Amino acid sequence: MSELMAKTSVPCPNCRQPILIDLTRLFDLNSNPEAKETLLSGSANTFQCPSCRYQGVYPTPIVYHDPDKELLLTYFPPELQTPITEQERTIGPLIKKIMDDLPPEKRKAYLFKPQTMLTRQRLLETILEADGITPEMMKAQQEKLLLLQQLVNISPESLPEQIAQYDEKIDEELFVLLSRLAQASAAAGDQQSVHALSNLQQALLQHSTIGKAAALEASETRAAMAELQELSKVGITRENLLDLLVKNTDSEIRLTTIASMARGGLDYTFFQTLTDKIDQSNGEEKNVLLALRDKLLTIVEAVDKAMKAQVEESQKLLQELLAADDIAAATEEALPRINQAFTDVLNAEVTKAQQTDDTGKLTKLVAIVGVLRAASTSGAVLQVIEQMLELESPEERQQVLEAAGEAINDDFSQTLSGLISQVESQGDQPELLEKLKEINREVLRFTMRRNLNNGSK
Numbered sequence: 001m002s003e004l005m006a007k008t009s010v011p012c013p014n015c016r017q018p019i020l021i022d023l024t025r026l027f028d029l030n031s032n033p034e035a036k037e038t039l040l041s042g043s044a045n046t047f048q049c050p051s052c053r054y055q056g057v058y059p060t061p062i063v064y065h066d067p068d069k070e071l072l073l074t075y076f077p078p079e080l081q082t083p084i085t086e087q088e089r090t091i092g093p094l095i096k097k098i099m100d101d102l103p104p105e106k107r108k109a110y111l112f113k114p115q116t117m118l119t120r121q122r123l124l125e126t127i128l129e130a131d132g133i134t135p136e137m138m139k140a141q142q143e144k145l146l147l148l149q150q151l152v153n154i155s156p157e158s159l160p161e162q163i164a165q166y167d168e169k170i171d172e173e174l175f176v177l178l179s180r181l182a183q184a185s186a187a188a189g190d191q192q193s194v195h196a197l198s199n200l201q202q203a204l205l206q207h208s209t210i211g212k213a214a215a216l217e218a219s220e221t222r223a224a225m226a227e228l229q230e231l232s233k234v235g236i237t238r239e240n241l242l243d244l245l246v247k248n249t250d251s252e253i254r255l256t257t258i259a260s261m262a263r264g265g266l267d268y269t270f271f272q273t274l275t276d277k278i279d280q281s282n283g284e285e286k287n288v289l290l291a292l293r294d295k296l297l298t299i300v301e302a303v304d305k306a307m308k309a310q311v312e313e314s315q316k317l318l319q320e321l322l323a324a325d326d327i328a329a330a331t332e333e334a335l336p337r338i339n340q341a342f343t344d345v346l347n348a349e350v351t352k353a354q355q356t357d358d359t360g361k362l363t364k365l366v367a368i369v370g371v372l373r374a375a376s377t378s379g380a381v382l383q384v385i386e387q388m389l390e391l392e393s394p395e396e397r398q399q400v401l402e403a404a405g406e407a408i409n410d411d412f413s414q415t416l417s418g419l420i421s422q423v424e425s426q427g428d429q430p431e432l433l434e435k436l437k438e439i440n441r442e443v444l445r446f447t448m449r450r451n452l453n454n455g456s457k
């Protein structure tokens with residue numbers, strides 16, 4: 001994992017006044033897969049001097065390790081003027097920690113020949129090159145990063161005008177980079193940066209061309225989902241599904257959303273019904289229905305192709321997990337890649353293993369299922385907590401607890417306590433801390449009352 005030194009008093013590079021800063025020296029992907037993102041985002045070892053307000057990345061030695069790509073990189077900032085002997089004394093313990101955290105079979109020759117990076121820029125370029133990112137791609141991302149840094153420091157009043165000025169440079173990649181910066185800042189506990197980046201994201205969504213398009217797509221998608229949910233209350237048939245699609249034929253977003261969600265209903269019989277309707281119509285209505293059929297056939301083909309690719313990818317991922325030495329750890333690491341397609345493939349394999357009485361494979365599959373269930377439970381707990389945080393009155397929060405029912409258990413209480421400890425240790429969100437403590441008291445009262453009621457039955 002990233003080795004975080006205790007708060008250290010160091011001189012400000014600008015005014016030389018002492019400042020307190022957390023310095024991260026070791027970025028080991030073996031124990032912390034997010035370490036690379038933290039380093040590349042530029043959020044590691046950032047500081048702001050309280051005296052002169054100077055801010056930046058504090059110069060400190062760095063050791064970077066990626067076992068999958070067999071990369072072991074070291075970097076000493078030239079301005080530190082560290083003698084070679086002192087560099088070795090600094091690096092030695094960090095490399096030893098890397099070795100100790102690896103199983104014996106993964107301790108390979110590259111660990112004994114770390115590559116020295118002469119500049120921080122070269123360090124970052126070497127990491128990115130190992131991921132297949134070219135210098136041209138790096139330059140483009142650097143330009144986006146500089147644009148974000150420029151925009152985030154502009155006053156809210158001037159931001160719309162500046163966004164309009166740089167509108168052509170604001171694309172999906174910039175939004176992805178902005179999201180990664182926000183995630184890295186959140187992971188580092190830098191709430192000030194998280195707030196600033198969140199405000200910038202909202203402004204970009206409101207005032208940039210691509211932001212407005214994304215907002216429109218989100219709005220149209222929600223509207224389509226609402227219409228389909230409303231239809232499901234009376235029961236979806238091929239006939240009323242066709243009527244809904246005809247109603248939304250002018251909106252590509254709504255049409256695609258409805259067709260994708262109701263793919264199971266767009267079968268041979270549905271298209272036969274549509275063809276019959278076309279044969280019975282004429283004029284403009286017929287042209288509209290013909291165009292609708294062509295659009296739906298294209299959407300169905302794309303959906304089926306995507307679903308097939310997801311299934312193939314899920315099958316490949318499942319085989320990787322089954323072959324892993326530590327299945328539980330491999331599954332936890334793969335959680336971001338797991339979707340509904342993977343769950344369907346997993347369930348099918350469990351059924352097959354049960355039918356063929358393949359005990360060995362079933363044991364491995366059950367281990368994967370266990371990790372997924374635990375992750376699902378944890379996510380549900382956080383969702384309930386987030387929902388309660390948004391409510392003002394104890395009565396409303398009580399209703400949430402009642403609805404959650406048996407989900408309010410020891411695991412829920414432990415997660416809530418851990419969240420309170422985390423916010424308390426950060427010390428920069430007193431209002432959130434107080435509300436979490438109030439929720440914790442309400443949860444305790446709720447569980448005590450429920451236990452008393454159960455005991456009296």
